[in-house]
Amino acid sequence: MRVDVVSIFPDYLAPLRLSLVGKAIETGLIDLAVHDLRDWTHDRHRTVDDTPYGGGAGMVMRPEPWGEALDDLVPAGTDARLLIMTPSGRPFDQRLAAELAAEPRVIIACGRYEGIDARVAEHAATRMRVDEVSIGDYVLNGGEAAALVIIEAFARLIPGVIGNPESLAEESHSADHDQLLEYPVYTKPAAWRGLEVPEVLLSGHHGRITAWRHERAVELTRRRRPELLPDAERTDELEVRPAV
Numbered sequence: 738m739r740v741d742v743v744s745i746f747p748d749y750l751a752p753l754r755l756s757l758v759g760k761a762i763e764t765g766l767i768d769l770a771v772h773d774l775r776d777w778t779h780d781r782h783r784t785v786d787d788t789p790y791g792g793g794a795g796m797v798m799r800p801e802p803w804g805e806a807l808d809d810l811v812p813a814g815t816d817a818r819l820l821i822m823t824p825s826g827r828p829f830d831q832r833l834a835a836e837l838a839a840e841p842r843v844i845i846a847c848g849r850y851e852g853i854d855a856r857v858a859e860h861a862a863t864r865m866r867v868d869e870v871s872i873g874d875y876v877l878n879g880g881e882a883a884a885l886v887i888i889e890a891f892a893r894l895i896p897g898v899i900g901n902p903e904s905l906a907e908e909s910h911s912a913d914h915d916q917l918l919e920y921p922v923y924t925k926p927a928a929w930r931g932l933e934v935p936e937v938l939l940s941g942h943h944g945r946i947t948a949w950r951h952e953r954a955v956e957l958t959r960r961r962r963p964e965l966l967p968d969a970e971r972t973d974e975l976e977v978r979p980a981v
């Protein structure tokens with residue numbers, strides 16, 4: 738998969754070269770290119786912003802540099818998906834992460850100031866798939882942090898990036914985990930500062946352990962994210978399904 742990120746702060750994306758995503762880049766599973774938007778400006782000051790039409794505080798990112806960047810990065814006829822980070826975007830979630838993990842090319846536009854001139858998304862949509870995406874209901878200063886989150890979320894779903902694909906199976910929000918939150922995890926020592934690991938986890942009885950973990954996942958989801966539960970599970974009583 739080829740991932741292009743465009744930003745006026747390209748160094749912000751340096752952490753992508755670390756850890757699992759960095760290893761995927763080194764091994765060629767992911768081809769990452771980070772670009773400085775100012776490379777597509779032509780004035781002495783490398784200007785990327787201007788005052789907003791209609792007035793208002795702050796500055797807006799000019800469309801010309803973005804248009805030229807996308808022309809260069811996505812030649813006509815290329816199958817690519819453009820993500821524009823914005824607090825007014827569609828909520829990013831595990832489903833979208835899984836979709837992106839299957840894309841051959843993803844371009845991520847990281848805006849700053851008060852955002853990118855709306856015509857950039859409008860024009861790009863005439864020749865590529867465009868998603869305006871938000872990572873949550875809070876306001877950041879720009880799109881770079883969101884790009885880091887989104888790239889990590891979809892990169893880890895690319896086959897070969899995570900060493901043990903089984904660890905993807907029971908994650909929070911994964912489709913094959915009934916959209917439940919993850920159960921609590923423990924490791925050695927069995928007793929720590931007077932706190933014991935739940936006995937069932939030391940029992941070696943896999944059926945009981947599976948059932949206990951599901952119960953904890955349902956309990957946690959009901960308490961913290963009831964909207965993720967299927968209607969039938971939103972009862973007051975903890976429904977326990979037999980271990981399979």
Ligand SMILES: CN1CCC[C@H](Cn2ccc3ccc(-c4n[nH]c(N)c4C#N)cc32)C1
Nearest residue numbers: 823848849871872873876877878879880883
């Ligand atoms: C006061 N203004 C309001 C509009 C946005 C301005 C900052 N900004 C400029 C570009 C840009 C891109 C993404 C985000 C962002 N914020 N929160 C999220 N979940 C995001 C995501 N994805 C924020 C951004 C600040």
